[in-house]
Amino acid sequence: MISSRCLQTSCAASVKARWFHTSAVRREIRSIDELPARVYPNFKETSRHDLLALKWPSPPRNILFVRKDNDKSAQEALLEYINHVKSAYPDTNLLFEPHVAQELHEAFDFPLYTLDREAGRTPYHEKVDLTSTLGGDGTILHAASLFATAKSVPPVLSFSMGTLGFLGEWKFAEYKRAFREVFVSGAPSPLPGEDTDEAAVSDGGAGPTSASGWANMRGKTMGSSRNSRILMRNRLRIGLYNPSGQRLPHEPPFAHADNKCEDIFALNEVLLHRGALPHLVHITILIGSPPHQRTLTTAIADGFLVSTPTGSTAYSLSSGGSIVHPLVSSLLLTPICPRSLSFRPLVLPANTPITLRIDEINRGKEAEVSVDGVRRKEGLKAGMEVRVVGEEVRTAGAPGARHWMGGVPSIVRSGGVADGEDHWVGGLNSLLKFNYPFGEDG
Numbered sequence: 001m002i003s004s005r006c007l008q009t010s011c012a013a014s015v016k017a018r019w020f021h022t023s024a025v026r027r028e029i030r031s032i033d034e035l036p037a038r039v040y041p042n043f044k045e046t047s048r049h050d051l052l053a054l055k056w057p058s059p060p061r062n063i064l065f066v067r068k069d070n071d072k073s074a075q076e077a078l079l080e081y082i083n084h085v086k087s088a089y090p091d092t093n094l095l096f097e098p099h100v101a102q103e104l105h106e107a108f109d110f111p112l113y114t115l116d117r118e119a120g121r122t123p124y125h126e127k128v129d130l131t132s133t134l135g136g137d138g139t140i141l142h143a144a145s146l147f148a149t150a151k152s153v154p155p156v157l158s159f160s161m162g163t164l165g166f167l168g169e170w171k172f173a174e175y176k177r178a179f180r181e182v183f184v185s186g187a188p189s190p191l192p193g194e195d196t197d198e199a200a201v202s203d204g205g206a207g208p209t210s211a212s213g214w215a216n217m218r219g220k221t222m223g224s225s226r227n228s229r230i231l232m233r234n235r236l237r238i239g240l241y242n243p244s245g246q247r248l249p250h251e252p253p254f255a256h257a258d259n260k261c262e263d264i265f266a267l268n269e270v271l272l273h274r275g276a277l278p279h280l281v282h283i284t285i286l287i288g289s290p291p292h293q294r295t296l297t298t299a300i301a302d303g304f305l306v307s308t309p310t311g312s313t314a315y316s317l318s319s320g321g322s323i324v325h326p327l328v329s330s331l332l333l334t335p336i337c338p339r340s341l342s343f344r345p346l347v348l349p350a351n352t353p354i355t356l357r358i359d360e361i362n363r364g365k366e367a368e369v370s371v372d373g374v375r376r377k378e379g380l381k382a383g384m385e386v387r388v389v390g391e392e393v394r395t396a397g398a399p400g401a402r403h404w405m406g407g408v409p410s411i412v413r414s415g416g417v418a419d420g421e422d423h424w425v426g427g428l429n430s431l432l433k434f435n436y437p438f439g440e441d442g
Helices: 004-016 072-088 098-107 137-145 172-183 197-202 422-432
Strands: 029-031 042-045 052-055 062-067 093-095 112-114 130-135 156-160 229-233 236-241 264-266 269-273 281-287 294-307 330-338 346-349 354-358 368-371 385-390 408-412
Touching: 029 098, 052 408, 062 072, 062 137, 072 093, 072 098, 072 130, 072 172, 098 112, 130 137, 130 172, 137 156, 156 172, 236 269, 269 281, 269 385, 294 354, 330 385
Parallel strands: 029 112, 062 093, 062 130, 093 112, 130 156, 156 408
Antiparallel strands: 042 052, 052 229, 229 408, 236 264, 236 385, 269 294, 269 368, 281 294, 281 354, 294 330, 330 346, 354 385
C-alpha cells in the first residue's frame, strides 16, 4: 500500500517532470527541495596548525554520492556503500546527480534524492551536509564543480578508484571506518554503549535509529583529539568580462539560473588556450587591481594557466610548472609552450589578482576558456578578460580565533603521521616515483 505522501509526491511530480515518479515498495526519486536545510560543520585549528579538526554540531543527514561514470567497479562499490550507509545510519538521506538517481532508484526500497531539473532553484550547497566520491581525481573535480557558485563547500570524503590519485585519500576497502569517523566527529564522548570503535566497525557500525542522532549510536567516539582531519584546499575565484568591463554570464554546469553573472570557483585551474586554431594566442597579463594594476607582459603562447596549489600537480605540472604543497596560499601562472623561452612559470600570493586579457593583435577569432577541464562553449574575443584571484578561506585573527569560511574541506586520514604533512609527501612520492631508476618495476 502506498502512503498518501508518496501519492501526492508522484502526482505533483508527474506534472513537472516524468522522471520524478514512485512505485510499490517506495522505489522513488524525490526532489532535494523536500530535505532539511544543510548542517554546517565547524573547523577547528589543531596544535600543528596545518590540518583542521572536523566538528559537527549535529549528525550529518544529507549525503551526496558522486561516482565515476561508465566504470563497473565504481558502480558495484557505490551499491555496496549505499546499502551500508542506509542500514547503519538510517536517518541519513542519500543524494545523487539526476542521471545516477535514474539508474539506481529501482534497486532500493528507500527514496533517493536529486535536483529537480524543471525548477532548478535549490542548489546542492543549500542541502548537502557531506559529499562522498568514488573515482579518481576527475571525479573529485566534478564533485567540486557542483559547488562552483557556493562560498561554503561541504566536506568531501573521497575514495580513490581511478588511474591516478593525487587527491583521493582513502581506499574503498576502508569505507566503513572512514564514514564512521566522519559521522561521529564532534559527537559527545563517550557515546552510550559498551562496544569499542573497532568492534562497531567490524560488524558494520551501528547508526542512529531515530532523530536523536548520536544518542542511540553504539560504541564510543574517537575522542576530541581524534576527530576527522581536514585539509582545506583553496580555490580560484573567476570572473569573465567584456571589453567594456561588464561581467559575462557563466555557462552550465557552473552557473545556476539565478546567478549566471557571479564569480565561480575552481579547485584546479582556469585555462586560456588557442584550441583548434593554428595561431598562437597573444595575451596581456596584468597583476594587481586598479588603480595599482601593473602590466607584466604581453605573451605569445599556446595558452596560459592560472592554478591553485591543488592544481599544481595537474595540467600545470605537465606544462613545466612547480609542484606546490596544498597548504601554501598561492597562485601559479604557467605558460603553455610559450614562443619565448625566457617566460618561466610564476608563483604569486593567493590574494594577488591576475588578469588575462586577449590582446587586440590576437590573430585567432577567439581563445578557448576551460575551468577545471570543462570548456566554455563561447570563447573570448579581443579585449575580453579573465580575472582570477585566490579564494578567501578564513578571517583574520590569532590561531584558534579564526573562522574558516571557504575552500574545499578534504577529509584526510587521521592518526599517526597523517596528523601532519607526511600524508601528502608520501603520497606524492609514491605517485611520481622520484629518482626511480629507469627500467625497474615499482
